[in-house]
Amino acid sequence: MRPKLFQTFLWKFLLAFLASLASLGVVLGISYFLATQLIRFNPSSSFPLTSLLRWIINRIGSVPVMSVTGCFLFLLFFFVFSRKMIRYIELITSGLQKIAEGDLSHRIPVTTSDELGQVARTVNEMTLRLSQSQAEERAAVQARNDLITGVSHDLRTPLTSVLGFLEYIEQDRYRDEPELRQYVSIAYEKSLVLEKLIDDLFEYTRVTSSDLPLQLERIDLVPFLQQLADEFVPALDAAGMACRVHAASAPLVVEGDPELLLRLFENLMTNAIRYGREGLYLDIEMGEEQGQTAIIFRNYGEPIPANHLPHLFERFYRVDASRSKETGGSGLGLAIARSIVELHGGTIKATSAKRKTEFTVTLRSAASK
Numbered sequence: 466m467r468p469k470l471f472q473t474f475l476w477k478f479l480l481a482f483l484a485s486l487a488s489l490g491v492v493l494g495i496s497y498f499l500a501t502q503l504i505r506f507n508p509s510s511s512f513p514l515t516s517l518l519r520w521i522i523n524r525i526g527s528v529p530v531m532s533v534t535g536c537f538l539f540l541l542f543f544f545v546f547s548r549k550m551i552r553y554i555e556l557i558t559s560g561l562q563k564i565a566e567g568d569l570s571h572r573i574p575v576t577t578s579d580e581l582g583q584v585a586r587t588v589n590e591m592t593l594r595l596s597q598s599q600a601e602e603r604a605a606v607q608a609r610n611d612l613i614t615g616v617s618h619d620l621r622t623p624l625t626s627v628l629g630f631l632e633y634i635e636q637d638r639y640r641d642e643p644e645l646r647q648y649v650s651i652a653y654e655k656s657l658v659l660e661k662l663i664d665d666l667f668e669y670t671r672v673t674s675s676d677l678p679l680q681l682e683r684i685d686l687v688p689f690l691q692q693l694a695d696e697f698v699p700a701l702d703a704a705g706m707a708c709r710v711h712a713a714s715a716p717l718v719v720e721g722d723p724e725l726l727l728r729l730f731e732n733l734m735t736n737a738i739r740y741g742r743e744g745l746y747l748d749i750e751m752g753e754e755q756g757q758t759a760i761i762f763r764n765y766g767e768p769i770p771a772n773h774l775p776h777l778f779e780r781f782y783r784v785d786a787s788r789s790k791e792t793g794g795s796g797l798g799l800a801i802a803r804s805i806v807e808l809h810g811g812t813i814k815a816t817s818a819k820r821k822t823e824f825t826v827t828l829r830s831a832a833s834k
Contacts, residue, residue, distance in 0.1 A: 474579045477550060485542035489535055497531075553581050561588065569596040611780075619662055619796070623655040630655075665797040668728065669780060672804040679808060682723055683831050685716045686760065689723075690730060690749055697734050704742040708734075712751040717758050718831040721809050729805040732798040733762045733824050741766035741822065753830055762824045769817035777815050778803040802826075 503515050521530055553576065560573035569592050573585040630648040632638075639645045687710075694708040701708055719726075737747045744765025751760050769777070780800040806813040811828040 481546035488542045623658045626655045679722045708747045720831045737764040760826045
């Protein structure tokens, strides 16, 4: 925002200059008046100051004396009237020096509305953005390290089992063929766990990439989710569950990437089946309100403790680590789901009570775009 004309630094500088001239004129005028009155009322020069004035006038001249005195007084007055601006420039300079030394928490006080104040505001905004960028960079480094740590940890366990049983087979350390088949079966199951983790890791890396292009299409979620529920019937039957889809007769159309949305809803279905089988039912509800389409996945299994809810969508986070490993969970499914939702400009949240657990996805309806 540009300052008003008379609040600019140039005008303040000119005002200081004019005030210095005016003050100089007043001081010189008063001094001249007093000098003339002193000479007039003390013509005999009996007063020492009168003698000094007459000596200066006769030997040096009044014009040179007034010129030198005027220059000195003008500089003095100008320094006094511009001191506030000079101090603020020094304050900005010292602030810039601290920022240059790496103190990104330092802020320059904004005390004026002129160009100097604008400089201070701009420097503060720049410092804030640099600080945020530095924090984001540190968070990215930490996230990368955490990802590497999590991947290494989750890959090591099944890989150790695979290598261990293959070593038994390689060294003929099995008693008979049934035990050999058992070792092969375990190694195969652990290999499938590895494959699932690698697939999830690849998918997570892909959907969190900032340059992932979306292949947007208009999708009616009612038949889309109904077909998905039909495809999950074998998994539901194996878990002793049934899926109920509740939707209005009118279409619920969103604009999204079909492949990514399919992965999103598959992850939510898999999660609900894995941890909600005690409730026997999985309900999917859909509805539209104020240009937003909400999809709710509700299961009636064991509730999620409140202290775990804020962390559910973090990568490699497990509410029950042992149970997740037994059921093949990689800890990436919900993190992938959140990334896909965010790519579509939507939101996802989880709530859990004694009788039900809900995952709610909100996407913009196609009609509202």
